[in-house]
Every structure is written in structure tokens, then in C-alpha cells.
Amino acid sequence: MGFFSKDIKTLDDLFIHMLRDIYYAEKKIERTLPKMIGEATDPQLKAGFEKHLEQTRGHIDRVEQVFELHGVKAKAVNCPAIDGILEEADKVSGDIDDKEVLDAALIASAQAVEHYEMTRYGTLIAWAKQLGRSDCANVLAKNLKEEQATDRKLTEIAENRINLLAA
Numbered sequence: 001m002g003f004f005s006k007d008i009k010t011l012d013d014l015f016i017h018m019l020r021d022i023y024y025a026e027k028k029i030e031r032t033l034p035k036m037i038g039e040a041t042d043p044q045l046k047a048g049f050e051k052h053l054e055q056t057r058g059h060i061d062r063v064e065q066v067f068e069l070h071g072v073k074a075k076a077v078n079c080p081a082i083d084g085i086l087e088e089a090d091k092v093s094g095d096i097d098d099k100e101v102l103d104a105a106l107i108a109s110a111q112a113v114e115h116y117e118m119t120r121y122g123t124l125i126a127w128a129k130q131l132g133r134s135d136c137a138n139v140l141a142k143n144l145k146e147e148q149a150t151d152r153k154l155t156e157i158a159e160n161r162i163n164l165l166a167a
């Protein structure tokens, strides 16, 4: 925030700010997923996290594409929300010994992350359309679709296996 004037003046500025926010979040998720893969015991969950790590790298590429389409430099701004979600996830995991209970906790944390991403992409897509940037909206929609599919897959793994094993 500038001293003399506020930095975000228009919806376009706000769109760019939120793009920088999700860029930071995706990069942070890319750095955090390997640890979650290491902590997961259930093979299906581990494989799910591995797949999502690959997808997350694609998400970063797509966000960079949107920066380029929109004519601004790819840059991240701190996102205390994703930092908080991941910090809490790490703290809870550190307090669990039982491997099956830990898997249930990992799913809960991962779904909190997916829902954060989904809310950001949902908003970014709506704003891109409003700004006449359906090209940007289309690229962002690909990320949203993968976050939604991951969230559904995590629910399925939890309800069909992990919660039963953890109980």
C-alpha cells in the first residue's frame, strides 16, 4: 500500500493482485506437497498427492500464462491465508502418531487447501469475464476444474477408506 495513494484502484488492479496471491499460493503448495506425500501412508492417498503435485506445476504454468496474456509481469504477493492453512496442517500432523489418523488429517488439510484455491479461481474467472478477458478466464477455468476434481477424489478416498481405517 502506498503512502500517498492506495495501490489497488480498479477491478483490473484487484484482478492482478489476486492473480499474484494465487501464484504465491500455488508455489507454496508445490513446496509443501512433497512433505505431505512423505507423511501419507495409504498408497491411494500418496498417489493422489503425487498426481496433484504434477497438476500443481501445471497450475503455476497456467497462472504464468494468464500474467502474460494480461500483459503484466508474473509476480507473487504474500498470501497469509494459505500460509495459515498450511501452518495449521503442519501443527496438527506433528501432534499425531497413528498413521491412519494422520492420513485422515492430511485429507482434511488438503481439502482446506483445495477449497481455498477453488474460491480464488472462482472469483478470478468471474472478474476476468467482467473485464472482457475470456481468454484469461478459460485458462483459469482449467485450474479450477482440476482443483474441484481433486477435492472430489479426496472426499471419495476419505469416505470409502481412510475414515473407516482411522475410526
Ligand SMILES: [Fe+2]
Binding pocket: 026, 055, 056, 059, 117, 143, 147
Ligand atoms: Fe492448484
Ligand SMILES: [Fe+2]
Binding pocket: 052, 056, 113, 114, 117, 147, 150
Ligand atoms: Fe490444488
